[in-house]
Amino acid sequence: MTAPFRFRIHQHGPAGSPAREAFEPADPKPGWVRLELRAMALNRLDLWTTEGLPGYPLPLPLTPGCDGAGVVEAVGGGTVLPPGVEAGGSVMIAPGLSCGACPACLRGDDMLCGSYGVLGHASDGTAATHVLVPAANLLPIPGNWSFEQAAAFPLVFLTAWEMLVHKAALRPGETVLVWGGGSGVGSAAIQLVKALGGFAIAVVGSEAKAIRCWELGAEHVIVRGDMKALAAKVRELTGKRGVDVVFEHTGAATWGTSLSVCARGGRIVTCGATTGRETAFDLRTLFAKQIQIRGSYMGRREHLWTLLALLQRNPTNPPFRPVIERVFDLLEYPEAQRHLEAGNGFGKVVCRVA
Ligand SMILES: [Zn+2]
CATH class of the missing domain: 3.40.50.720 (NAD(P)-binding Rossmann-like Domain)
Incomplete structure (x- = not known):
């Protein structure tokens, strides 16, 4: 594996403008984990985050990327992992971040939380070799799906x-x-x-x-x-x-x-x-x-578990699956952004971490 790197938005610019830089992945705090990413998928939000949205200031510098899948590399002290997820195991990421304690979160409407945000938009995302996420945002990868398929699934579904x-x-x-x-x-x-x-x-x-x-x-x-x-x-x-x-x-x-x-x-x-x-x-x-x-904006994190249950009922012939149009190397993330913006493909644009 190459030395850790990430893409970074220091100032807003056109699609493809995030710059690659080396970084030292931090240790996860309690309740959080660090993933070694194997794949990430692009969304329109990657482009909006890069270009900037009038009236919605973002915490720059920022690493874009909402969707990802990888291996649990480090677990913060005292952290409880979701069912089917273990240290060293393969996981995909639920991209929504919320406080977990407000009335909206307590009734499961996490996407209505006052501090709701999306990974890679509200905090550093998956256009990187490593990412920190709350343990509650991890799900097991369905069936025998590849990391690329797992990364392409959560946000759009x-x-x-x-x-x-x-x-x-x-x-x-x-x-x-x-x-x-x-x-x-x-x-x-x-x-x-x-x-x-x-x-x-x-x-x-x-x-x-x-x-x-x-x-x-x-x-x-x-x-x-x-x-x-x-x-x-x-x-x-x-x-x-x-x-x-x-x-x-x-x-x-x-x-x-x-x-x-x-x-x-x-x-x-x-x-x-x-x-x-x-x-x-x-x-x-x-x-x-x-x-x-x-x-509508995103959805309840709980419902990714519903989708997972539907997939696990029939792993050999799932009722739905992500459509992957093209896989880039993560080093080519800026090119992948420009490809998504051109919009000529069918399905998801994915980057694989070599
Ligand atoms: Zn909340």
Whole structure:
């Protein structure tokens, strides 16, 4: 193994700007562990953290990276490890950090904690050979998954699960429009919709991505083009009714269409705004169609254990799994960021620690 290194944001800049530097990994305090990372996965949050968000000052310098998997290298004194996790064992990381003591945390809504943050955004993350995390954020790796698969799993599947199950309250037989079916969160959503007994209509940017969505279990796939044509296609596919749920994370470019294709009494759930965060819409559509709009950010840490239980029921043929588009060496983390920003791939961008 090479000497410990990490990528660091000293000042905000474009994708690919975090610089590599050597560091001395600290010892974990009580309740925390130190992992020797074997793989990390990138998310849009890596780019937002690098570029900076107006109005959301971050504690710089900072190491980005929310998702990771590795080996428990050191355990803080008196620390209790979660079930299935042991010193020296392989683990994946739940990326949400919370106080653990406030009313929201005590009832399990850790993502509503006043001090909630995400690893690699609120504190030093996984774009490094080593990372410190609370022991409560560790989970065993499901089945015979590789470190790359384990790293690519938590953030997007937790986000999609929270949106579909808890925000949209998806019922079997319902139809879900999934924007960006080739993205990490979109590819997770398509699989979860099917696992939950729903029907996904995925929207993608190319024919090649459409084929991948079919393989993941989408009921229909629409190659994005003119929004009016897309809305007409959705109406045709749903017998003019529209979809029960819109899985939004694209924002300004799609918001108007999301409202127009949502059925009466339908739900729009959003966790992102990659094409723009400000948009105007006709309030009459909202109230006349009695649409519910819900924002969503991450999800309960507990629900990663729910997902793990579902996976462990059928380890040889899991109902869902992360889709990995490309694996870089961790040394190439800046290049991986630029690749994610270009957005031409299908699924997760991962870095392996050589
Ligand atoms: Zn709390």
